[in-house]
Amino acid sequence: MAAARAPDAPVITVHVPLGDRAYDIFVGRGLLGEAGARIAALGARAAAIVTDSNVGALYGGALADALQQRGLRASIITVAPGEATKSYASLETVCDAVLEARIERGDLVIALGGGVVGDLAGFAAAVARRGVRFVQVPTSLLSQVDSSVGGKTGINSRHGKNLVGAFHQPSLVLADTALLDTLPIREMRAGYAEVVKYGLIDDAGFFDWCEANWQGVFAGGPERNEAVAQSCRAKAAVVVRDEREEGDRALLNLGHTFGHALERITRYDSARLVHGEGVAIGMCLAFRFSAFLGLCSADDATRVERHLVTVGLPTRLQDVPGGFGTVDELLDGMAQDKKVKAGALTFILARGIGQSFVAHGIEIAKVRAFLNHEIA
Ligand code: NAD
Numbered sequence: 461m462a463a464a465r466a467p468d469a470p471v472i473t474v475h476v477p478l479g480d481r482a483y484d485i486f487v488g489r490g491l492l493g494e495a496g497a498r499i500a501a502l503g504a505r506a507a508a509i510v511t512d513s514n515v516g517a518l519y520g521g522a523l524a525d526a527l528q529q530r531g532l533r534a535s536i537i538t539v540a541p542g543e544a545t546k547s548y549a550s551l552e553t554v555c556d557a558v559l560e561a562r563i564e565r566g567d568l569v570i571a572l573g574g575g576v577v578g579d580l581a582g583f584a585a586a587v588a589r590r591g592v593r594f595v596q597v598p599t600s601l602l603s604q605v606d607s608s609v610g611g612k613t614g615i616n617s618r619h620g621k622n623l624v625g626a627f628h629q630p631s632l633v634l635a636d637t638a639l640l641d642t643l644p645i646r647e648m649r650a651g652y653a654e655v656v657k658y659g660l661i662d663d664a665g666f667f668d669w670c671e672a673n674w675q676g677v678f679a680g681g682p683e684r685n686e687a688v689a690q691s692c693r694a695k696a697a698v699v700v701r702d703e704r705e706e707g708d709r710a711l712l713n714l715g716h717t718f719g720h721a722l723e724r725i726t727r728y729d730s731a732r733l734v735h736g737e738g739v740a741i742g743m744c745l746a747f748r749f750s751a752f753l754g755l756c757s758a759d760d761a762t763r764v765e766r767h768l769v770t771v772g773l774p775t776r777l778q779d780v781p782g783g784f785g786t787v788d789e790l791l792d793g794m795a796q797d798k799k800v801k802a803g804a805l806t807f808i809l810a811r812g813i814g815q816s817f818v819a820h821g822i823e824i825a826k827v828r829a830f831l832n833h834e835i836a
């Protein structure tokens with residue numbers, strides 16, 4: 461059972477103003493205990509909770525109870541944990557279970573879990589009955605600061621990650637930061653890489669704040685709520701400017717071109733590398749590449765790396781367990797990235813901390829020279 465929220469514990473609200481798709485994100489410790497009231501306010505009669513077996517065992521019963529106490533009919537659909545669950549097979553299972561639970565157009569699908577559950581359940585909600593409303597109850601740091609905000613949902617195809625999906629905004633996001641107390645430390649660190657990313661993109665003051673307050677974020681103090689809320693504000697601002705990723709939503713990919721290549725090389729084997737670890741290495745590479753190109757100071761690149769090392773994240777190609785392959789494999793991995801246009805690479809580069817920009821048409825030869833320099 462989740463502990464009831466202390467009456468004086470503050471809840472931070474982040475509003476995402478998307479016209480008729482606008483919604484609120486609530487951030488605070490103990491929100492799960494009062495999820496019934498907040499979800500019942502959406503006016504549904506029934507809810508299907510989609511969760512994975514790790515998270516379901518910890519929090520599924522508490523959420524179902526909270527809903528039933530408010531008169532909602534609640535059912536739980538449990539999937540296996542892990543990236544492999546973002547599949548056609550799981551989509552079929554979840555859609556059929558949603559229909560079996562008699563979820564109607566006015567009802568809800570609730571994603572209770574990390575980004576895997578959020579992406580899968582969100583996509584099922586987008587397509588079941590041609591679209592039912594859904595609520596995100598993100599339980600990993602990554603999902604609280606990134607995947608639960610913005611409306612991208614989907615599954616993986618044999619052609620690549622996240623290639624089949626839909627934009628489907630949630631009706632509500634409840635980020636209960638107390639749930640992160642049970643998150644494995646490695647997943648916590650990986651999610652934290654995405655928190656730091658928001659500072660590096662366009663908010664140097666937030667990066668300073670992270671350097672000063674990261675211990676509170678990990679320990680679960682009020683700093684954790686602040687970090688989650690600030691990340692949601694930052695992501696929401698980008699999403700509101702560019703809901704369907706036609707323009708500067710690409711800035712959110714800072715560190716991801718290198719990161720995705722590393723994930724590909726390590727075959728998405730989470731024993732070797734999880735997404736946020738790839739992003740941590742990727743952000744350091746993006747800053748060092750920027751310094752290599754004379755765009756930003758070497759001091760800024762060093763400062764980024766120092767902070768990520770301090771929290772225990774990998775920062776170098778040499779940190780990848782089992783090796784990162786060769787420079788050619790890395791370049792191949794990047795060339796497969798969907799951000800590649802007409803042979804030239806698109807990178808998010810930086811003129812300094814908080815001064816990132818989209819750089820199109822970066823020549824492969826420059827990337828190769830930089831990578832050779834990195835591993836020399
Ligand atoms: P995940 O969903 O696999 O969760 C990580 C692990 O932590 C899982 O084993 C899970 O069972 C466990 N877990 C989650 N919450 C827990 C808790 N409170 N206590 C104990 N264990 C817990 O991974 P993730 O990092 O949350 O999400 C990664 C996924 O998110 C990827 O598939 C990625 O593509 C996707 N993503 C989507 C978007 C988007 O905009 N839609 C953005 C970023 C990432």
Ligand code: MG
Pocket residue numbers: 606654716735739
């Ligand atoms: Mg990411």
